[in-house]
Amino acid sequence: AQKITQTQPGMFVQEKEAVTLDCTYDTSDPSYGLFWYKQPSSGEMIFLIYQGSYDQQNATEGRYSLNFQKARKSANLVISASQLGDSAMYFCAMREAPSSGGSYIPTFGRGTSLIVHP
Amino acid sequence: KAGVTQTPRYLIKTRGQQVTLSCSPISGHRSVSWYQQTPGQGLQFLFEYFSETQRNKGNFPGRFSGRQFSNSRSEMNVSTLELGDSALYLCASSSRYSGTSGESTDTQYFGPGTRLTVL
Numbered sequence: 001a002q003k004i005t006q007t008q009p010g011m012f013v014q015e016k017e018a019v020t021l022d023c024t025y026d027t028s029d030p031s032y033g034l035f036w037y038k039q040p041s042s043g044e045m046i047f048l049i050y051q052g053s054y055d056q057q058n059a060t061e062g063r064y065s066l067n068f069q070k071a072r073k074s075a076n077l078v079i080s081a082s083q084l085g086d087s088a089m090y091f092c093a094m095r096e097a098p099s100s101g102g103s104y105i106p107t108f109g110r111g112t113s114l115i116v117h118p
Numbered sequence: 119k120a121g122v123t124q125t126p127r128y129l130i131k132t133r134g135q136q137v138t139l140s141c142s143p144i145s146g147h148r149s150v151s152w153y154q155q156t157p158g159q160g161l162q163f164l165f166e167y168f169s170e171t172q173r174n175k176g177n178f179p180g181r182f183s184g185r186q187f188s189n190s191r192s193e194m195n196v197s198t199l200e201l202g203d204s205a206l207y208l209c210a211s212s213s214r215y216s217g218t219s220g221e222s223t224d225t226q227y228f229g230p231g232t233r234l235t236v237l
Binding site for chain 2: 035042044046091107108110111
């Protein structure tokens with residue numbers, strides 16, 4: 001089963017508008033971390049924002065915020081005031097402990113391609 | 119601080135050959151993880167090294183191996199290359215080991231990747 005699901009293969013947004021990128025996850029581990037990364041065409045993965053499973057408040061980092069709904073197992077990324085430089089692939093990732101014990105193994109979604117129009 | 123560096127950036131090999139990729143983490147970071155990214159499988163975790171020891175391993179065959187040196191630099195080796203090994207190989211560093219302590223907050227910082235093409 002998919003651990004991380006990103007249902008939007010591609011998204012388009014007008015410059016200066018807000019956009020929400022969806023991410024749902026599946027885990028039975030009570031302790032986990034959720035991450036969002038941006039990957040421009042250059043290939044480098046850029047860390048954007050983190051949300052811990054025990055965090056009471058939604059994470060925010062500048063123009064990025066994470067809409068964390070634990071009961072629904074969703075961790076959507078909201079980008080406010082989109083800029084042309086935001087055009088990239090966006091990956092949702094989760095770090096959880098395997099059911100057999102051991103260390104935290106990260107898993108990534110398939111990504112959402114965001115294109116920002118002028 | 120300099121970011122994560124990976125060498126080489128591009129590599130072309132033929133089937134059956136072996137390849138070694140190098141990753142230098144951010145200064146002070148002791149954990150290095152490797153990932154394979156392909157259009158078909160997406161981004162998959164290969165392994166994580168901390169203090170010269172492999173701590174985590176993804177679901178990859180034994181042809182994929184790695185090591186970490188005392189200065190935290192890491193190398194990844196792929197032997198007997200197959201066409202399906204063509205991918206972007208990303209390295210990420212973090213200051214701490216992800217571990218079993220329940221600490222899952224440590225952020226990983228990625229390098230630019232090595233694009234491997236197997237002909």
